Amino acid sequence: MSKLRVSCFTVSLDGYGAGPSQDEQNPLGRGGIDLHRWLVSTRTFQRVHGRAGEGTTGVDDDFARRGDENVGAWILGRNMFGPVRGPWPDERWRGWWGENPPYHVPVFVLTHHARRPLEMEGGTMFHFVTGGIEEALRRAREAAGGADVRIGGGAATIRQYLRARLVDEMHIAISPVLLGAGESLLEGVDLRALGYVVTAHVPSAAAMHIVIGRAPGA
């Protein structure tokens, strides 16, 4: 069955999914890039970014690869799409990723400000959804045609879907870094009360991988 899932979302030891002070030079906020060391080193990440055959295999790569499998559509919060806030001043901002973003499927961007769909190279089409998380999910499921829908983040978007109990599976990686401040993934979200449990945990040298799913009967 088509799942709504979070994969490869990385948090710091102190629970932040991105550092403070996000801007065009620091899409992940100050210190945020350190979070993703485990992922960047993998063969899967290197392949997706045009360096086939490079990178490591093993636990980290297994999670990276599974994260990319069977994804029919993505959902992103607006800050994951870019640093622009408020109404779109124009259509010049086309995402952090250049003309060929690493999605290659429809991507639904949550925003309060309408914008025309944006077709990129390589099969990525950005749709801007102003109707909230359920509308985005409905449209993403439709676009995914039976494959999974993956939430890319950021933390606030994931929290909204968790609170609505709509997430079927969430893989997070805890990186051994301190960000000190930033956007907390789980602050104020009682996953246990929402019916979630840890279904797998696998350590690697670079991160602690955790899979969270619904408790039996939840």
Added chain:
Amino acid sequence: MSKLRVSCFTVSLDGYGAGPSQDEQNPLGRGGIDLHRWLVSTRTFQRVHGRAGEGTTGVDDDFARRGDENVGAWILGRNMFGPVRGPWPDERWRGWWGENPPYHVPVFVLTHHARRPLEMEGGTMFHFVTGGIEEALRRAREAAGGADVRIGGGAATIRQYLRARLVDEMHIAISPVLLGAGESLLEGVDLRALGYVVTAHVPSAAAMHIVIGRAPGA
């Protein structure tokens, strides 16, 4: 040199050092006991609790053993000593651990309410300190005679010492469990701004071990 350190303090994936609803039946709060699986299984823990020769060796045991080495005095927050709140109604509460607590050195308990020292079997002496964290540290260092002073917890006590930049080294273990609510160890504490960095991280099958120390020059 004598260090002020935290060792073997365990937090859940969602950052809690104890579950909610602490009481006499649940000294670690609801769900809190799950946190400590990695520790309870070790040879060191089993030995300290009278079952010499039982338990596992390896990464978890290495951390457990090092945590117990060279400790000359302990500092505990009042809730770690017991569930009694407010003025002591009498002297009947003598800690969670029975007549022979696993400390065997002087233990300084932070409280707002004076109480006479309490001598237990096996070398443990509880002192009740009403003058705050710096007084407790001064007295503990004196009692430790050059050995380290270990902060047992809880989270609020550790946070106070971290904010005052008095902690020299902190080993935490992240257990793959969700508590959902409880006492957060790091909420509102910007370790990075306080001059701390991750100095070691070692995964085991049961936990992610992290050592935090002062940044060079901090």
